[in-house]
Amino acid sequence: MRWIRESWRRLRSLTRGSALERGLDEEIRFHIERQTDKHLRAGMTRDEARRQAYLEFGGVEGIKERTRDEFRPALVQDVLLDVRYGVRALRRAPLFTGVAALTLACGIGATTAVFTVVHAVLIKPLPFRDSDSLVSLKHTAADLNGGPPVGMCLSLFLTYARENRSFEELGVWAPGTGNVSNGVLPEEVATLNVSAGALRALGVQPATGRWFSDADDAPDAIETVILTDGYWARRFGRDPAIVGREVTVDSRPRVVVGVMPASFRFLDETPDLLLPVRIDPATLTLGGFNYEGLARLAPRVTAEQASADIVRMLPLWVEAWPSFPGFDRSAFGGMSPLVRPLKQELVSHVGNMLWVLMGTIGIVLVIACANVANLVLVRAQDRHREMAIRAALGARRGRLAQQVLVENLLLGLLGGALGLLLASAGLGVLTTMGAGSIPRLHEITLDPIALVFTLLVTLSSALLFGSIPVARFGGRRLNVTLRAGGRGASDSRERHRARNILVVVQVALALILLVGSGLMVRTFLALRAVPPGFTDADHVQLARVTLPEPQVHDPERVLQLQREIADRLAAIPGVAGVSFTANVPMAAERSRSAIYREDVPVSDQGAPPLRWFRFVAPGFFRTIGTPLLAGRDFTWVDLEERRPVAVISEGLARELWREPRAALGRKIREGSGSPWREVIGVVGDVYDDGLHRQAPAMVYWPSFMETFQGQPLYVRRAVTFAMRSTRAGSESLLAQVRTAVSGAIADVPLTRVRTLGDVYRRTLAATSFALVMLAIAAAAALVLGLVGIYGVIAYAVTQRTREIGIRAALGASRREIESMFVRQGVMLALAGVVCGLAGAAALTRLMASLLFGTSPLDPAIYALATVGLASIAALAAWVPARRAALVDPMLTLRGE
Amino acid sequence: MLVLKALQLEPMHGWGISERIGQWSEHVLQLGQGTLYPALYRLERQGLIQSEWNVTENSRRARYYALTRQGRRQLEAELTQWRRTSRAVNQVLDATTP
Numbered sequence: 004m005r006w007i008r009e010s011w012r013r014l015r016s017l018t019r020g021s022a023l024e025r026g027l028d029e030e031i032r033f034h035i036e037r038q039t040d041k042h043l044r045a046g047m048t049r050d051e052a053r054r055q056a057y058l059e060f061g062g063v064e065g066i067k068e069r070t071r072d073e074f075r076p077a078l079v080q081d082v083l084l085d086v087r088y089g090v091r092a093l094r095r096a097p098l099f100t101g102v103a104a105l106t107l108a109c110g111i112g113a114t115t116a117v118f119t120v121v122h123a124v125l126i127k128p129l130p131f132r133d134s135d136s137l138v139s140l141k142h143t144a145a146d147l148n149g150g151p152p153v154g155m156c157l158s159l160f161l162t163y164a165r166e167n168r169s170f171e172e173l174g175v176w177a178p179g180t181g182n183v184s185n186g187v188l189p190e191e192v193a194t195l196n197v198s199a200g201a202l203r204a205l206g207v208q209p210a211t212g213r214w215f216s217d218a219d220d221a222p223d224a225i226e227t228v229i230l231t232d233g234y235w236a237r238r239f240g241r242d243p244a245i246v247g248r249e250v251t252v253d254s255r256p257r258v259v260v261g262v263m264p265a266s267f268r269f270l271d272e273t274p275d276l277l278l279p280v281r282i283d284p285a286t287l288t289l290g291g292f293n294y295e296g297l298a299r300l301a302p303r304v305t306a307e308q309a310s311a312d313i314v315r316m317l318p319l320w321v322e323a324w325p326s327f328p329g330f331d332r333s334a335f336g337g338m339s340p341l342v343r344p345l346k347q348e349l350v351s352h353v354g355n356m357l358w359v360l361m362g363t364i365g366i367v368l369v370i371a372c373a374n375v376a377n378l379v380l381v382r383a384q385d386r387h388r389e390m391a392i393r394a395a396l397g398a399r400r401g402r403l404a405q406q407v408l409v410e411n412l413l414l415g416l417l418g419g420a421l422g423l424l425l426a427s428a429g430l431g432v433l434t435t436m437g438a439g440s441i442p443r444l445h446e447i448t449l450d451p452i453a454l455v456f457t458l459l460v461t462l463s464s465a466l467l468f469g470s471i472p473v474a475r476f477g478g479r480r481l482n483v484t485l486r487a488g489g490r491g492a493s494d495s496r497e498r499h500r501a502r503n504i505l506v507v508v509q510v511a512l513a514l515i516l517l518v519g520s521g522l523m524v525r526t527f528l529a530l531r532a533v534p535p536g537f538t539d540a541d542h543v544q545l546a547r548v549t550l551p552e553p554q555v556h557d558p559e560r561v562l563q564l565q566r567e568i569a570d571r572l573a574a575i576p577g578v579a580g581v582s583f584t585a586n587v588p589m590a591a592e593r594s595r596s597a598i599y600r601e602d603v604p605v606s607d608q609g610a611p612p613l614r615w616f617r618f619v620a621p622g623f624f625r626t627i628g629t630p631l632l633a634g635r636d637f638t639w640v641d642l643e644e645r646r647p648v649a650v651i652s653e654g655l656a657r658e659l660w661r662e663p664r665a666a667l668g669r670k671i672r673e674g675s676g677s678p679w680r681e682v683i684g685v686v687g688d689v690y691d692d693g694l695h696r697q698a699p700a701m702v703y704w705p706s707f708m709e710t711f712q713g714q715p716l717y718v719r720r721a722v723t724f725a726m727r728s729t730r731a732g733s734e735s736l737l738a739q740v741r742t743a744v745s746g747a748i749a750d751v752p753l754t755r756v757r758t759l760g761d762v763y764r765r766t767l768a769a770t771s772f773a774l775v776m777l778a779i780a781a782a783a784a785l786v787l788g789l790v791g792i793y794g795v796i797a798y799a800v801t802q803r804t805r806e807i808g809i810r811a812a813l814g815a816s817r818r819e820i821e822s823m824f825v826r827q828g829v830m831l832a833l834a835g836v837v838c839g840l841a842g843a844a845a846l847t848r849l850m851a852s853l854l855f856g857t858s859p860l861d862p863a864i865y866a867l868a869t870v871g872l873a874s875i876a877a878l879a880a881w882v883p884a885r886r887a888a889l890v891d892p893m894l895t896l897r898g899e
Numbered sequence: 900m901l902v903l904k905a906l907q908l909e910p911m912h913g914w915g916i917s918e919r920i921g922q923w924s925e926h927v928l929q930l931g932q933g934t935l936y937p938a939l940y941r942l943e944r945q946g947l948i949q950s951e952w953n954v955t956e957n958s959r960r961a962r963y964y965a966l967t968r969q970g971r972r973q974l975e976a977e978l979t980q981w982r983r984t985s986r987a988v989n990q991v992l993d994a995t996t997p
Contacts, residue, residue, distance in 0.1 A: 026952075027936070030913055030962050034932065037914040061933035069937040 027070055035060060081402070082409060089410035093417075099382055100414065103375045107418025107464065109783060110371030112425025115449075115457045117364045117776075119426065120433055121357050122456075123447040129346050130268070130446065132206040133299075136171075137345040138306055140296030140313070142338045152341050155296035157280070158287040162320040163296075164200070169309040171301045174201025175280060175294035178272050180721070180754070181252045182551045183238075191549060191754040192234065194252075195274035196294075198282075204299040205269075212246040212261025215279045219260075222283035228257040232265040234275035252276065254553030270349055271442045289320070289335045290327035297345065306342045313340035349442050356773050357441075359850045363519065363780045366512045368464065370787045373505045375418075376468035377794055379411060380502055383472035404473045411472075415465025423449075423457055436772055471501065502798075503831055506791045510835025511842055513781070513788035514872055518843040519850060520781035521864035522857055523774040529856025530770060536689030536698065537588065538628030541760035544731035545587060546740055546753045549721040555748070558718040562642060562707045564748055565620070565722060571743035572726050575736070580626040580727045585706055585719035586617035587755075588627070588689045590762050592723075593617050596712065598702055600659060601670035601679050614655065615691065616673070616702040618719045624650075624686050626725050627759060632656075633663040634684035637705050645709040645716075647680040655700035656685045671702070674712050680704075693766045695855040723755065731758045773853055785872070788835075789879040796828045797883035804890055811892035821881070821888040828880020829873065836869050843868075900981065902938060903966060903974040906948060910965035912955070913939060939964060947973050 035056045042052035060066070093100040128134045140163075141152040160175045167173065176197040183192050199215040208214075209229065219227050228250055230239070239245050249256045263277070280294075300309055317338055326332040343351075383390075390403055427449055434444050537543070548568065550561050565583060573581040586592040597611040621637045624630075632653055641648050649671060656666035663685035670679035688698035704711070711717035730736040741753060764771075800807070807820055847859035857864070905911065905919045916939075917932045942948045947970035953963045966974065 026962065029960070031933075031936065033912070033959065033961050034914040034917075036959075038932070041918075059932050063933065066933035066936055070940050 027067060031060075031063060031067070081405065085406045085409035086413065088406065089413045092410055093413060096382070099378060100417070103378050103414055104417045104421055106371045106374050106378075106787065107415060107461075108421035108425055110368035111419050111422030111457060111460055111464065112429055113364045113780070113783075114368045114460055115422060115426035115453060116429035116433055117357075117361050118456050118460075119430060119449060119453040120437070120441070120447055121361050122452060123450075124350050124441060124443045125354055125357055127446065129349070130266070134346065135344070136300040136302075137204060138298050138300060138309065138342050139345050139348040140173075140298055141341040141343070141348075142292075143341055144335075144338045153292035155294045156287075156289070156291045157282050157294065158284075158289060158291075158324040159320055160198070160294065160296070161282065161284060161287070162316055162323060163313070166316045166319055167312055169301055169304045169312040170298040172200050172204035173296075173298040174198040174204055175296055176201045176269070177280075177294045178274065179278075180549070181276060181278070182254070182549060183276075184251050184254060184551075184750075190752050191547075192252075192275035193273065194276045194278050195269055195272055196278050196280050197269070198280040201297045202277075204297055206299075207263070207267050209261035210264040211243075212259070214261060215277070219279035220282050222281050224279075224281070226255055226257040226281075227260045227279055228252060229261045229263060229277040230259060231263045231267060231273075231275055231277070233273075235262045250276075252278070253551055268445060270345075287324060288327045289324045289332070306344065310340045310342045313342065353441050353769070355850075355852050356769065359519075359853065360773065360776050362846070362849070363516060363777055366516060367780050367783050367787075368460070370509050370512050370784050372464045372468045373509045374787045374791055374794075375414070375464075376471045377502055377505050377791055379414075379468055379472050380505075381794070381798055383407070407473050408466075408469050411469025412462070412465045415461050415469070418464075419457055419461030422461070423454075426453075426457070436775065437768075441772070471505075499799075502795050506788075506795050506831050507835040507838060509784075509788040509791045510832050510872065510876065511839035513784040514836055514839025514868055515843045515846055516777065516781035516784040517868040517872060518839075518864055519847055520774070520777040521868055522847060522850065522854055522859065522861060523770070523777050525857040525861060525864060526853065526855045527767070527770055527774050530694045530767060532856075533690060533694040534687075535589070535694060535763060536629055536687055536691075537759060539727075540627075540763045541758055542727055542729055542731045543627055543759035544726050544728060544736060544740070545723050545755065545757050545759060545762070546737075546744075547721060547723045547755040548744055548751055548753060550748065550751065551720065554751070555720075558707070558716040561718045561720055565706075566639065567747045568744055569620070569724065571746055572724060572740060575726075575728075575739045575743060577730050577736075578726045578728045580622060581724065582620045582622035582626045583706070583722040583724045584617060584619040584623050585722050587723050587725075587759075587762060588617075589691055589693075589766050593691065593701075596673045599672050599675070601672075614702050615699050616704055618704050618706040618722075619650075620706050620722070623725065626727050628727075629689060630687040632685045632687060634667045634682070636684055637703075641683075642705050642707045645707065646705075647678045647709065648683045648705065649680040650684040650686055650703040651682055652688050652698070652701040652703075653685055654688045654698055655702065656682075658700060673702075673704075676713055677710060690766075695770075725759065732760075770853070770855075785875070788872075789875060792828050792831060792876050793879040793883060795831065796824055796880045797886075799827065800824060800883045800887040803887075807887050807890045808892040808894075811890060817888035820890075821884045824884035824887050825877060825880045828884070829877050832873050832876030832880075835876075836873060839872075840865060840869065900974070900977045902935070902942060903947065903970055903977070906964055906966045906970070907974060910953075910963040912953075912961040912963050914961075916964070942970070946970075 035053075038056035038059060039049075039052045042055050043049065047055065057063070129137065131137060141154055142159075143152045155175050157175065160173070163170070164173055174197065176195060179194045179196055180191050181194040183190055197215070198220055199217050202214050210232065212229070215227065215229065218224055230245065230250075235241060235245060245259050246261060248259050250259055251257070257278075269277075298309070300306070317340070318336075321332060321335050326335070394400065394403060430447060430449065434447055437444055548565075550564060555561050555564060569581045569583060572578060586594075593615050594617075595613040595615050598614040598616075599611050619637065621639050621642065624636055633656075634650075637648065637650065640646075651666060651671075653663055656663045660666045660669060666682050666685050669682045671682065672679050686703070689701065690696070690698045691701065692699055706719045706722060708717045709715070724740075726740075728736060737753075737756060744751060744753060810820060811817075843865065844860060851859050901920050902916060905916045905923075911919065913935055914932075917935050939948070939950075943950055943964070946967060948964045949967050950962050950964045952960055955961050
């Protein structure tokens with residue numbers, strides 16, 4: 004109770020402070036008057052009486068101050084006073100305040116922006132209930148391909164669903180496209196084929212209607228669809244009566260059973276429609292790994308236990324299902340599970356880069372703080388006399404330190420507030436630049452945790468740069484300064500040491516960042532130098548056209564229409580070549596199958612390895628610029644007569660037959676039931692897995708075949724047209740393309756409109772993102788570091804003007820004086836460079852996985868960064884040194 | 900304690916208190932008069948005295964301090980304590996035999 008009353012009193016006295024103050028004044032005045040009267044009555048003169056009264060009372064201001072201490076919460080009041088004083092002091096020095104606050108804002112803003120990304124992408128749990136128990140199911144299949152892990156096939160899913168002992172829910176999903184055609188214009192939409200279990204595992208309820216149930220996955224169920232919020236709004240204007248209505252997808256009517264909430268995201272997919280996975284066990288075989296697996300672990304089951312469970316189930320699966328056509332059952336025996344937390348699966352590939360980025364930005368922040376500390380030190384130097392006077396007037400040392408700290412905190416908060424503005428602007432830039440290379444981008448917002456982080460960063464950096472002057476001056480005997488008189492503070496060695504250390508640290512950190520960004524530049528150049536397997540990609544326009552079965556039933560008619568479209572496109576002025584493919588290079592549009600060769604008996608081949616393949620039309624290689632190394636390209640006759648022919652990549656030819664020419668005339672096929680197909684041509688490799696990986700071996704099939712994997716009259720209905728034109732990417736060309744396509748067939752939309760250059764740049768996106776971020780950080784660090792050197796030398800020059808004057812008077816030449824200061828700057832820079840080189844060698848190891856065509860210890864980069872930094876540092880020192888050399892000895896000495 | 904004692908009989912203003920203490924102690928305890936004020940404010944904060952503005956005999960406004968009930972109790976307690984201590988000290992000092 005007591006403390007409540009007490010704090011209430013104190014609080015009230017804060018607001019009533021001035022009333023109490025007046026009371027105290029009046030009381031003291033009254034006291035003095037009475038005492039004076041008393042002395043008057045004793046016969047003193049008025050002046051004498053007054054003097055005596057004051058003497059007896061003691062120092063009025065000191066008494067007042069001590070009395071005030073009694074009636075108000077001193078700390079709060081002092082801090083408020085300090086704040087007011089600090090604001091005034093900062094406003095009196097707008098240049099200092101501006102530079103310091105902006106420097107801090109850059110550091111804090113960048114750190115906040117990057118932390119927000121790191122937090123949203125790497126740290127924050129996925130936005131699903133109890134998301135730690137969500138796992139992705141993949142498998143490595145050493146015997147099948149030895150390549151990257153594969154996902155799930157439907158037979159495997161059914162086996163797991165029946166036999167598992169470790170999953171609460173289990174499902175499969177795969178992205179796809181569909182053609183929605185009721186009502187207005189037909190449009191291609193992004194679909195997500197997802198089994199009921201996958202939705203249950205995620206645990207997101209639909210906004211209206213219901214989820215898929217296992218019944219929807221049955222082969223004979225009524226076909227159903229769930230809309231996402233975006234599509235519901237876009238296509239149906241949020242019609243509340245949508246559930247139960249029919250939507251025609253790929254010419255088949257489907258009943259809408261639900262709408263997902265606006266917040267729903269399926270990992271990084273942004274589908275329009277969710278479709279059930281219709282599973283007919285009667286048609287399933289081993290293999291066909293076209294799905295991703297997703298599961299929720301049962302309570303108290305770890306990923307390792309689930310993994311062991313799968314090891315147990317895999318042989319059951321191999322026993323239970325017929326083998327994939329053309330595959331020996333034993334090929335599926337060598338699979339092993341890869342059970343990973345879903346979040347890790349989603350973000351692990353950018354984790355390293357983001358942490359490197361975070362570290363980088365952290366370094367920039369430290370440099371910024373060092374710079375501000377330097378500024379604050381200079382200012383503290385200038386205000387040393389003020390401090391000394393205040394100390395002499397009775398301010399306690401702690402009180403002065405408190406005031407300096409409050410002032411620096413204010414500066415920090417100002418920087419932090421500006422930094423927050425910068426961060427929100429920077430986040431926009433980051434998310435734009437990171438699109439395509441960073442997952443979970445839609446989850447990035449300046450959330451409360453980011454705000455708390457900013458505040459913490461602000462406070463700790465304010466303490467970092469604010470405590471340095473306090474530590475330097477707090478302990479000194481301030482009256483020494485007063486005695487030093489009008490000459491200003493003596494130029495103490497230890498204070499210089501503080502500033503020099505700051506500069507050395509700055510230069511060292513700047514060098515680390517310079518080396519880091521140099522390595523990224525090197526990586527980027529090395530990647531750009533890799534010939535991707537096509538030429539002048541910016542002049543290749545791509546547009547996808549799908550001819551759905553209900554619209555064009557006959558496969559031969561599909562090919563005719565596609566050829567007609569190609570001819571119409573070729574007639575557009577300025578289009579130099581036209582062809583089409585079912586799978587755009589570098590766009591992750593491709594499939595794999597086993598490839599058998601005729602010249603080696605099956606028994607000697609073992610399980611034939613899986614190879615990538617894609618379907619192309621005649622002229623495709625010429626259009627995108629893939630060189631033909633041997634033999635010939637497909638012709639329209641090959642397609643129309645459905646000849647069994649194939650083209651293979653150089654890599655595959657060399658692997659199987661040592662050289663491209665030797666491959667011609669050999670025969671291969673994709674399944675034991677298919678005809679042998681003659682290799683008629685060998686083309687250059689395409690870096691399909693990205694420029695930093697080896698180009699994969701590739702088989703090219705014609706886009707229309709007699710039979711493929713057991714399906715007769717196989718035609719690709721969704722193909723991407725490629726045309727070479729200098730107008731690629733322009734609206735005018737696109738308009739002409741649309742006219743050309745609709746001239747051949749009405750109501751078919753153009754989708755995935757882009758240039759091959761866009762596809763190419765996407766593969767570089769992660770590298771260029773890291774490069775740009777590191778380059779910005781390094782540039783900032785460099786500028787800050789140089790400003791630091793400049794500041795130290797310039798300050799030294801002003802401090803030592805008198806000394807310079809004497810030296811000049813004693814006959815030192817300008818050159819000698821100049822080189823004295825340049826030498827000081829260069830020595831600082833060199834000390835920083837030595838520390839920086841050691842730091843860089845230690846830290847760049849962490850970014851090894853981001854590098855290509857260089858090593859973390861690339862001597863050229865280190866040498867370049869060192870020489871560059873040292874020479875720029877010399878320049879930064881030379882500018883103020885020159886000013887020193889121009890000092891007129893007579894003027895300075897007379898000025899004394 | 901001295902301030903409390905000075906206020907035991909009647910409410911008084913600051914100057915009055917310092918005068919009273921001076922008189923009683925025959926000016927032995929005449930410290931810096933100013934030091935009285937922090938003490939007054941502290942005692943008021945502790946709730947041992949309370950103050951109000953009043954008009955003096957020469958019709959000047961002045962702040963009068965008065966003992967609160969708690970202040971009286973505190974004074975009693977301190978006086979008892981003091982007497983006991985000072986008696987003990989006196990006995991030691993007056994002792995003649997070793």
